[in-house]
Amino acid sequence: MxxxxxxxxxxxxxxxxxxxxxxxxxxxxxxxxxxxxxxxxxxxxxxxxxxxxxKPTVHPEPVLLPSRDNPHAVDYLGCHFYGGVVHEGGKYRMWYYPVSLGRNPDISPEQKKASDFWTAQLWLGTVCYAESQDGIHWTKPNLGQLLFKGNRDNNALDMPDALIEGVHVIRDVEEPDTNRRYKMVMNVFLPGGMPTIRTATSADGIHWNAAKQTALGGDFIEESSIYRFNDLYFVNGQTFAVGNNGRRLGRSCYVRVSTDFDHWLPEPAESFVLPDPADAGKTVEHGRRDETHIGVGAAPFGNVLVGIYCIWHNDDDFGKISGDFGLVVSNDGVRFREPVKGYRWLTAQDSAVTPVPGQDYPTILCQGNGILNVGNETRIYHGRWRNVNYSRRDAKPEDYYAEVALATIPRDRWxxxxxxxxxxxxxxxxxxxxxxxxxxxxxxxxxxxxxxxxxxxxxxxxxxxxxxxxxxxxxxxxxxxxxxxxxxxxxxxxxxxxxxxxxxxxxxxxxxxxxxxxxxxxxxxx
Known part of the structure; x- marks a missing residue:
């Protein structure tokens, strides 16, 4: 003293x-x-x-599939792992964003007005929930919350936004208020279609209290993960960065920071950005370059975070784009770095999406809150997105597809x-x-x-x-x-x-x- x-x-x-x-x-x-x-x-x-x-081991089959047996299902076309997995009490719990065919006619007038800009056949969201005893075989419980195409018998959560592009969840064991034990960040759309985030909290992971306002005002971000580290909350996501002398850098990983999960600093921080190619033919204006897609999917382990990010192989032809995984670490939750620069830790060929016979659609790997240690194993849940180019005459709406996959390594043996x-x-x-x-x-x-x-x-x-x-x-x-x-x-x-x-x-x-x-x-x- x-x-x-x-x-x-x-x-x-x-x-x-x-x-x-x-x-x-x-x-x-x-x-x-x-x-x-x-x-x-x-x-x-x-x-x-x-x-x-x-080199991780990829489970031979996807662990979660779209509900292709029901054309009116919330996740008829895709189960996108822009999502999160929590393991607690011997049970695995997953939140993901679904894709269905056609607009949900049962949305409220307010939701309809907010989503009128969306004219595509693919309907994104809302949020879906699944659970499993072993993390391999998953069920989609009937939650009875969301009226979707005349039916509440589904595994969807009733959220304030009709269109939701991503959902990331953590179980915050350090939160003293049990009503806020689960924390969610959703990718929602501002009027006109700009993606941003809304937060929500829950006592049980099923019934959620969503924030009335979006977290960042009108700022653009497409998030990849949420994590609590060193008593701060971080959302890691994708934005379109501006580099030296105002040069556009394309998709880049940035973080947003909060001390309490309710109030977020207006200043973002660069988290991970690939080198800007000097070749003028690979500028963002021309489209052909590697970028970082939707941020770093990170998990904290005490004094260090481990994350994966999608190496988005951009192209003038969107239908030719594929995505591999890179591996990164961080010691502050903000700046991530690659142990081996440019290393493709898991490629789209290593974890390929279920194909369409006679087609050659590329795979884009998608990360989220999917890294967790269970016993003597580290599990890496991730998404596989079948990239369908609808400008092709032979492309069908049902060719669009997304599934959840699993890769594993012995515990902490990255x-x-x-x-x-x-x-x-x-x-x-x-x-x-x-x-x-x-x-x-x-x-x-x-x-x-x-x-x-x-x-x-x-x-x-x-x-x-x-x-x-x-x-x-x-x-x-x-x-x-x-x-x-x-x-x-x-x-x-x-x-x-x-x-x-x-x-x-x-x-x-x-x-x-x-x-x-x-x-x-x-x-x-x-």
Missing amino acids: ILTCGVTVVMLSAGLLGQIVFPATGITTKGQAMLLAIDDASLPLKRNLCYYLT GALGLFPGQAEGSMWSCPMTLPEGGCDIVLNADGANGMRVEVADERFIPIADFSGDASGAAAAADGLDVAVRWPKGDLKMLGGKTVRLRVHVRKTGAVEPRLYAIYLSSRGR
């Missing part, structure tokens, strides 16, 4: 109450922090080590740090971290962990004697998602409240190539 100008100020150690603090970013986590191998802010210094990104080819040993340093007062355990997600040892140094890289050299920590097993590190002389509780760095030595000791995917710091005081 100190006294300043007659005011009593209580100075709490940064490491109290199970908190792990990252001074370089200002991030504080409770319970567990994760140093991902692909996060070059957490593991910035490396010798003889390079990335080995993981990519590894491994030895250069031909090298036998290497090493890496972490960023500085302030350890919790109650101590913490260090656990490796690694293969070939028996060739790894962990040292602890102060923030200026000076080794701490009881945790370095012959007193370094050693892995308790050769391989695994959770390999404990054992210390021969001490306990990390001795370092509670101190700011330290970790140094990991990697050595090949047998036939297995050592691969480090993540380092976990688990507080004992949580």
Whole structure:
């Protein structure tokens, strides 16, 4: 405790109450922090080590399909995963936006007036809900809310907007008001057709209280995800950016920020933008270029966020556009970066949409709030959009199609740090971290962990004697998602409240190539 100008100020150690603090970013986590191998802010210094990104496994069949057996269904044409998945209480819950054939005649006069600009055969929205016990086999419960083409027997939510292009949902476990436990961001349309967002909150994820006004006034955005990170709310979405000297950049990822989910700052921030091609033939005016489609679909994991974005291969002919996934990380929720620049983490060929016999419609992959850890697996729910060019004479309305797919990796194994080819040993340093007062355990997600040892140094890289050299920590097993590190002389509780760095030595000791995917710091005081 100190006294300043007659005011009593209580100075709490940064490491109290199970908190792990990252001074370089200002991030504080409770319970567990994760140093991902692909996060070059957490593991910035490396010798003889390079990335080995993981190729995800794609489930052979889509996990959610349109209701093609019912032409009057809300999702007759498509189930678009501009959506979100939550896993709670042993149940998977999904919110997605449907596409039907033809306007819903049962909308209110106010909704009709607001949607008169929409003349296409495809009707977007409203919001649909599905649930599953295993995340593979999904049901569409009859919610009885929305009157759609004369029937309320459907899985649609009754929302204030008739046209909704995207819906993203999180379960906010830190929200003290249980009536606001679930939070939703919807892509709605202003009069005349400009997309923007409306927010909603719910106690159960089924009955929603939508905000009366759109969140950003008249600002354009098509969102890809919502997340809470470092006690702020973020919406990550697509806008049309303007670059150096006013040059148009096309689709680009930007974020909007809120402290309470009700009031959003008017200033956006650039989140992730692909390089502006110098070739004049690839300017946005000509259409042929790669862009970032609908923002980053991100998920927070304590001190880091992992996201995927659609690499939109733009073309003058819309029907030739396809979309692959890129992989990005962030340490502040605003700026994302690729571990390997330009890497296509999942291609449209890897996760191709159900085809139309005799047609060659491209696949556009779509991201949302679809990344979640369940047990020993990381699941990446995503959308597959069949891009139909209706200018083709042989194109039918029913050719339009969207489905939900699933890709998986072993938990948190987005990519590894491994030895250069031909090298036998290497090493890496972490960023500085302030350890919790109650101590913490260090656990490796690694293969070939028996060739790894962990040292602890102060923030200026000076080794701490009881945790370095012959007193370094050693892995308790050769391989695994959770390999404990054992210390021969001490306990990390001795370092509670101190700011330290970790140094990991990697050595090949047998036939297995050592691969480090993540380092976990688990507080004992949580």
